[in-house]
Amino acid sequence: MKNRAKFLAYPYLVWMAIFIVIPLFLVLFYSLTKGNIHDPSSLSFSLESYARVFEVNYLKVIWKSFKLAFISTLFCFVLGYPVALIISTVKAKYKSILLMFFLVPIWMNFLLRTYAWMSILSPNGFINRLLSFLGLPTLSIMPGQTAVVLGMIYNFLPFMVLPIYTVLSKIDRSVIEAAMDLGANKIRTFFNVIFPLTVPGIISGITMVFMPAVSTFVISRLLGGNKELLIGNLIEQQFTVQRDWHFGSALSIILMIMILISMAVMSKFESDNDNGGAPTW
Amino acid sequence: MKRICILLLSCLLIVTSLIVLPGCKQDRVVLNIYNWGEYIDPDLLVKFEKETGIKVNQDFFETNEHMLAKLEGGGSYYDLIFPSDYVIEEMIKKDMLHKIDLNNIPNFKYVGDRFKNLNYDPDNEYSVPYFWGTLGILYNTEMVDEEVDSWDILWDEKYAGQILMLDSMRDTIGVALKKLGYSVNTTDPDKLEEAKNLLIQQMPLVNGYYVDETKDMMINGDAAIALNWSGTAMDIYWEGADYIKFVVPKEGANLWFDCMVIPKTSKNKAEAEMFINFMLEPENAYQNSLYVGYVSPVTEVFERIMQENPEVADMDAYNPSEEVLDICEVFIDLGDSRPLFNEVWTQIKVR
Numbered sequence: 001m002k003n004r005a006k007f008l009a010y011p012y013l014v015w016m017a018i019f020i021v022i023p024l025f026l027v028l029f030y031s032l033t034k035g036n037i038h039d040p041s042s043l044s045f046s047l048e049s050y051a052r053v054f055e056v057n058y059l060k061v062i063w064k065s066f067k068l069a070f071i072s073t074l075f076c077f078v079l080g081y082p083v084a085l086i087i088s089t090v091k092a093k094y095k096s097i098l099l100m101f102f103l104v105p106i107w108m109n110f111l112l113r114t115y116a117w118m119s120i121l122s123p124n125g126f127i128n129r130l131l132s133f134l135g136l137p138t139l140s141i142m143p144g145q146t147a148v149v150l151g152m153i154y155n156f157l158p159f160m161v162l163p164i165y166t167v168l169s170k171i172d173r174s175v176i177e178a179a180m181d182l183g184a185n186k187i188r189t190f191f192n193v194i195f196p197l198t199v200p201g202i203i204s205g206i207t208m209v210f211m212p213a214v215s216t217f218v219i220s221r222l223l224g225g226n227k228e229l230l231i232g233n234l235i236e237q238q239f240t241v242q243r244d245w246h247f248g249s250a251l252s253i254i255l256m257i258m259i260l261i262s263m264a265v266m267s268k269f270e271s272d273n274d275n276g277g278a279p280t281w
Numbered sequence: 282m283k284r285i286c287i288l289l290l291s292c293l294l295i296v297t298s299l300i301v302l303p304g305c306k307q308d309r310v311v312l313n314i315y316n317w318g319e320y321i322d323p324d325l326l327v328k329f330e331k332e333t334g335i336k337v338n339q340d341f342f343e344t345n346e347h348m349l350a351k352l353e354g355g356g357s358y359y360d361l362i363f364p365s366d367y368v369i370e371e372m373i374k375k376d377m378l379h380k381i382d383l384n385n386i387p388n389f390k391y392v393g394d395r396f397k398n399l400n401y402d403p404d405n406e407y408s409v410p411y412f413w414g415t416l417g418i419l420y421n422t423e424m425v426d427e428e429v430d431s432w433d434i435l436w437d438e439k440y441a442g443q444i445l446m447l448d449s450m451r452d453t454i455g456v457a458l459k460k461l462g463y464s465v466n467t468t469d470p471d472k473l474e475e476a477k478n479l480l481i482q483q484m485p486l487v488n489g490y491y492v493d494e495t496k497d498m499m500i501n502g503d504a505a506i507a508l509n510w511s512g513t514a515m516d517i518y519w520e521g522a523d524y525i526k527f528v529v530p531k532e533g534a535n536l537w538f539d540c541m542v543i544p545k546t547s548k549n550k551a552e553a554e555m556f557i558n559f560m561l562e563p564e565n566a567y568q569n570s571l572y573v574g575y576v577s578p579v580t581e582v583f584e585r586i587m588q589e590n591p592e593v594a595d596m597d598a599y600n601p602s603e604e605v606l607d608i609c610e611v612f613i614d615l616g617d618s619r620p621l622f623n624e625v626w627t628q629i630k631v632r
Contacts, residue, residue: 010291038353057631118494122503123442140442143489225489226448229630237630241346241450242623243353 031249049250069214072152080160143225167201322572388561408540412575414511468618514598516574533608
């Protein structure tokens with residue numbers, strides 16, 4: 001049985017080698033060299049690209065990317081957790097309708113939805129027309145960091161809600177009833193029983209929001225007017241405009257390392273929680 | 282042993298599928314063109330397909346630099362590209378273009394003489410002109426009531442948050458250089474440093490750096506002033522938004538020519554030449570010029586549109602006067618100074 005399963009994995013292993021492992025090594029290779037990429041003989045080992053990443057201007061861009069991604073993840077969590085909780089507690093027939101509200105927008109193209117935000121937030125857009133119709137002062141957040149964060153929250157919120165909802169709906173009702181029977185009120189039950197049980201869902205939600213948010217370049221480009229450059233834009237620029245594969249690769253490697261570190265910290269947090277935080281039976 | 286067999290088989294499976302799958306295509310010749318967004322009338326593509334039986338596939342780029350990066354990255358398969366002057370110069374130097382056989386393009390005779398044998402392609406061996414125009418300022422007359430005649434307005438604090446710049450390196454840096462009174466082709470590091478500081482100083486006033494989004498934002502009144510190309514102004518004019526005006530500032534600007542070229546990657550050179558010939562056919566060029574808005578180098582078309590719409594003869598966007606053309610410069614390839622421009626551009630963008 002075990003052997004049969006193994007042999008089914010071979011096509012995927014080859015696939016992975018060709019399309020994931022080799023490209024990753026290529027990125028690493030370009031990041032550690034300098035010279036003309038079209039002339040292999042001119043390539044030589046160099047750490048120049050990495051040195052460049054640590055120039056103040058680029059560090060600022062990296063800091064801004066992490067800051068905005070962190071803010072969006074936080075908002076997604078604060079907005080998404082109650083929603084997941086509500087969806088998991090309503091009656092079954094409303095549940096599917098509520099879930100649809102979260103799923104239908106994902107069926108639409110991501111770019112299209114972000115363009116829609118452009119016309120909603122623009123100086124003469126929907127929100128401002130409504131505000132001026134009501135005689136209120138108009139907003140000017142587009143383009144800017146606020147608009148970028150709004151775009152991220154809107155686009156990535158479902159990725160926070162769905163994993164938390166999945167974990168919530170799997171919680172054994174009897175566990176909650178037991179807590180109630182033992183005299184815990186609703187708030188106590190939530191913090192001592194439900195919340196600790198949903199930590200795995202929260203972790204995967206945070207991962208699924210934070211990673212695309214920190215590396216996005218489309219949202220910052222459209223809603224940030226190309227003024228709020230994030231690390232994703234910087235990498236994109238190296239490959240599309242500047243034609244500097246070495247620097248672009250070095251930036252990508254640094255971004256990957258930083259995401260790996262954040263994920264490691266997160267999973268450490270999760271395993272700590274398994275040992276101490278969750279109730280032991 | 283068994284394991285190695287399976288591994289080899291899986292490899293074979295993937296390799297054969299990679300080889301076989303792209304083979305599943307029609308026998309019909311497909312012409313792959315790589316063009317700017319909204320830069321050709323789709324009806325003409327249909328007409329071409331009907332006339333010749335050649336299917337046309339279109340891909341889009343936003344700036345010359347994007348196009349070149351994709352081409353240099355390798356793996357592209359385009360038969361026809363529409364780059365600007367200075368990029369054609371670079372592509373010729375790098376041996377990226379096929380020579381075009383003008384014998385296959387009889388309609389080249391309709392192209393005005395002033396668009397032939399220009400500096401970027403002195404013997405007209407590699408390129409055939411497609412559209413031309415200038416760089417200037419688009420402004421909304423309902424939001425700007427002063428007379429616009431200088432680049433200074435792009436640095437005017439009155440219009441903070443209502444200014445759109447181009448997310449295009451040569452154009453945006455070029456404007457700063459012109460405002461300082463230098464050539465758009467200067468490679469002097471000190472002058473570029475000055476231009477960089479000027480653009481960084483301007484940044485808080487700028488609403489955003491866009492290319493394809495500019496047109497809609499100007500029509501909607503989301504911005505008052507935009508740096509853009511003359512053809513966009515004509516496009517807006519043909520659409521009836523008469524509150525948008527275009528001017529080439531007195532400090533001078535850029536004069537450009539977008540051409541059709543055949544990259545070395547093309548396997549359908551003869552068909553690409555047929556397409557070039559088709560686009561120069563006066564009736565087609567006329568239809569295209571009205572659809573896209575940009576000005577055709579085909580003399581007959583240029584004059585016909587002016588006869589039918591006498592008012593455009595006085596517009597900088599359609600028919601720039603001799604004085605305007607005299608103060609405009611054509612971009613030339615930066616050669617070894619390209620990294621210097623790149624660095625300046627990145628420094629501006631990361632602010």
